[in-house]
Amino acid sequence: MSKHLQNLDRLCQKLEQRFGDGDDLVQALKLEISAKKEKKAKELAAKNLGRRSVDTPGSAATIH
Numbered sequence: 001m002s003k004h005l006q007n008l009d010r011l012c013q014k015l016e017q018r019f020g021d022g023d024d025l026v027q028a029l030k031l032e033i034s035a036k037k038e039k040k041a042k043e044l045a046a047k048n049l050g051r052r053s054v055d056t057p058g059s060a061a062t063i064h
Contacts, residue, residue, distance in 0.1 A: 005040070008033050 012029050019026055
């Protein structure tokens, strides 16, 4: 899913360069991207609910 969001961000940047920041399409795409990012953050938080901080993926702490 993160690769998908990265591709959408790149598309948004290209459209913004071509049509400008004030274009309706660019504004709508930015809203959709932010909604998808928010949804992904909520899903990740729900998956990590009840886990210790060292057990979450991407944790900087090491377990010995």
